Amino acid sequence: MPPTTGPERRLHPSSFVFSMGRHLKALLVPGAAVIFTAGSSGRDWEVWLMGLLIPYAAAALARSLSFRYRFDGEEMVVRKGWIFRSERHIPYARIQNIDAVQNVFHRLLRVAEVRVETASGGEPEATMTVLPEDALEEMRRFVFAGRQAGAAPVAAGDDAAAAPAAPAAAADVLLRLSPREVLLYGFIESRGAIVMAGGAGLLWEFGVFDRIFASMNDGELVQRGLLRQIVRGTLGQGGVSPRIVLQTLAGFLVLLLVLRVLSMAWAFFRLHGFTLRRAGEDLRVDYGLLTRISGTIPLQRIQTLTVSDSPLHRLFGRVSVHVDTAGGDGGEAKPTKREPIAPLIASRDIDGLIGSLLPTVALTGDIRWERVHPRASRRAFIRTAVVATIGSLFLLFILRWWALAAVPILYAWAAIYALKYVANLGWSIVGDGIVFKSGWLWRRMTVARFAKIQVVTRAASPFDRRTGMASVKVDTAGAANAEHAVEIPFLPSETASTLTATLYAHAAQTAFRW
Amino acid sequence: MTSLDTEPSVADGLEHSLDPSWIELQRLVGWIVFAVLVPMLLIGVAITALVSQLPWWVNGLLLVAWAGVGIGLAWLAQRWPAIEFKYFRYRLDALGIDIRAGVVWRRLISVPRSRVQHIDVLQGPIERRFALATLSIYTAGTEFAKVDLPGLPYARAVKIRDHLLPGREHAADDGT
Numbered sequence: 001m002p003p004t005t006g007p008e009r010r011l012h013p014s015s016f017v018f019s020m021g022r023h024l025k026a027l028l029v030p031g032a033a034v035i036f037t038a039g040s041s042g043r044d045w046e047v048w049l050m051g052l053l054i055p056y057a058a059a060a061l062a063r064s065l066s067f068r069y070r071f072d073g074e075e076m077v078v079r080k081g082w083i084f085r086s087e088r089h090i091p092y093a094r095i096q097n098i099d100a101v102q103n104v105f106h107r108l109l110r111v112a113e114v115r116v117e118t119a120s121g122g123e124p125e126a127t128m129t130v131l132p133e134d135a136l137e138e139m140r141r142f143v144f145a146g147r148q149a150g151a152a153p154v155a156a157g158d159d160a161a162a163a164p165a166a167p168a169a170a171a172d173v174l175l176r177l178s179p180r181e182v183l184l185y186g187f188i189e190s191r192g193a194i195v196m197a198g199g200a201g202l203l204w205e206f207g208v209f210d211r212i213f214a215s216m217n218d219g220e221l222v223q224r225g226l227l228r229q230i231v232r233g234t235l236g237q238g239g240v241s242p243r244i245v246l247q248t249l250a251g252f253l254v255l256l257l258v259l260r261v262l263s264m265a266w267a268f269f270r271l272h273g274f275t276l277r278r279a280g281e282d283l284r285v286d287y288g289l290l291t292r293i294s295g296t297i298p299l300q301r302i303q304t305l306t307v308s309d310s311p312l313h314r315l316f317g318r319v320s321v322h323v324d325t326a327g328g329d330g331g332e333a334k335p336t337k338r339e340p341i342a343p344l345i346a347s348r349d350i351d352g353l354i355g356s357l358l359p360t361v362a363l364t365g366d367i368r369w370e371r372v373h374p375r376a377s378r379r380a381f382i383r384t385a386v387v388a389t390i391g392s393l394f395l396l397f398i399l400r401w402w403a404l405a406a407v408p409i410l411y412a413w414a415a416i417y418a419l420k421y422v423a424n425l426g427w428s429i430v431g432d433g434i435v436f437k438s439g440w441l442w443r444r445m446t447v448a449r450f451a452k453i454q455v456v457t458r459a460a461s462p463f464d465r466r467t468g469m470a471s472v473k474v475d476t477a478g479a480a481n482a483e484h485a486v487e488i489p490f491l492p493s494e495t496a497s498t499l500t501a502t503l504y505a506h507a508a509q510t511a512f513r514w
Numbered sequence: 515m516t517s518l519d520t521e522p523s524v525a526d527g528l529e530h531s532l533d534p535s536w537i538e539l540q541r542l543v544g545w546i547v548f549a550v551l552v553p554m555l556l557i558g559v560a561i562t563a564l565v566s567q568l569p570w571w572v573n574g575l576l577l578v579a580w581a582g583v584g585i586g587l588a589w590l591a592q593r594w595p596a597i598e599f600k601y602f603r604y605r606l607d608a609l610g611i612d613i614r615a616g617v618v619w620r621r622l623i624s625v626p627r628s629r630v631q632h633i634d635v636l637q638g639p640i641e642r643r644f645a646l647a648t649l650s651i652y653t654a655g656t657e658f659a660k661v662d663l664p665g666l667p668y669a670r671a672v673k674i675r676d677h678l679l680p681g682r683e684h685a686a687d688d689g690t
Contacts, residue, residue, distance in 0.1 A: 005580030078671065187604045211611055212658075224669045265586075273687075296516040326654065373649075453629075454625075454653045454654050454656075454658065455623060455624065455625050455629065455653055455655045455657075455658035455661065456623075456624040457621060457622060457623045457624070457658065458621070458624075459616075459619060459620065459621045460619070460620045460621075461618075461619050463621070465620070475653075475655035475656055475657050476655065477655060477656065478653040478656065479655070479656035479657070480656050482656075500622060500624055501624075503608065503624075504609065504612075504626060505609060506625040507626045507628070507629065508609035508610050508626035508627060508628055508629075509626055509628075510628065512628060512629055512654065
């Protein structure tokens, strides 16, 4: 086991303040609500708020004083707890990623909150609140060096990449986003809804909406059934007047515009100075204006890679690239999803980026796309026609005779969508992986390497069997929040069988290393 | 990656059915469900008839529906297991295991040996009566993190487990 035992290290002296701060944040909203509502009737809220703080402070102090970690030969050892003690051994080879978050206060003190994640999913294996910046660098060095040492004897057929790495080569920048690119990303992605929802949630908390609605309705308090009342009110008078329709449309457009602007502001704060570097066999991602986030992802941990674009992406000649690691980016553990590995990159640079992320996959240049079954469009049209039929019935119900104009449009859309969707389906075996693309307006292309394929399945529904088709799906680790997966529909039956057998054989011949 | 097996191997590359006694087992399970559900539904119908003042023919329809559900469940219990059995196949080779299942939606699940994380051999109380076992194969996948193969004689389930578990050639591997 561990040949060497390193000296024990502690957290930064200020840890206790930050640890407490995290819990205080949870108290902030209810606390503020108390201030606003109880403001007029005495000031006793202060007393119970202070009372709550004492156990928090004691727990935070005990937690941060008892926290120790050290770097042994092949593993990191974390000891914590005061009454209930725990000692956790995390082998370097199992570490999926090391993330660091620095908000403004962290940066003033030159410290960072560090999360060490393995493939266990859910919670990070170790969360360190907080470490000095140079201790973080030291951790990265140890984990990186330890993995190199551990990986050498495992000359498995898998990652040729892991073996002969340049010794911690000077990081070369793979992608750097200028402020203009960051704003463009915000515009294209439209994450404004996040800002909007956050703001709305806050306002709701303080009961502002109720007061606004009350003032709109002559003091009569309408509760959450407002929308229903509006709908009932307008429908009751025999259909909707064109003026209301126009007003709604205009309001909708303004809302869309506001969302885009908010999204650009969000991107500016969140992704400012986005840099993707490659240091040896690890990827380093740094971004953030006020809160700096810094992540480390070993290249070998990339399970699948997805390139996505939308009509707006194509207008500006850009694409986005996501990677999935098996690391525990479990829903609740983190407030937001991991950002893309390349939020925005010029379409012409994509080959180079994929080349350095997945060197063994021959994705550069022209891919010979294999098509799906020739009669797939008919199947796809049946599906979209069902949607169109439901939509038409709904419109007939709401708009009555007006809907007759909309129904042909809906069916035309169903036909075009089905044709385009099937025309854009494609798959191909490239180097040591499989690539699958789908989507008409919003297109996605996903690469899964054989070494990362866990299970291959072939499925045939009754409709599939009647038309001699089947679908093939590839299951990988950490695919729960994947953008897009290799799941190929409408394949000719025999093609599906041979593809399943091929993928199975390829996967079986490689050893899986997280 | 060659297999280490010495004795007549389970990895013969041939398609196998489950053990035929699995049909009996599934029938027993089906009839247990029937015995629990059908009387409960009848009580539900009776209470509805007594409490709500519905016209007699509505109550009659409810009774007919109850009988229909009963017949359906009885058919499922008696006939379905044999149909399901016909489409349930597995095949082992040096590379791993294929499982075919499904009557209406047919599925083939291929799990390479090198992706098996660990394996459980389970025997429930009813399975013990039939000397059968269920093999649960765990992978690092997401949707197919656990793949079940039921209806195996216990000894065979253990043999398959031993074949699928990573052997010595994987000892240095760092997959958990």
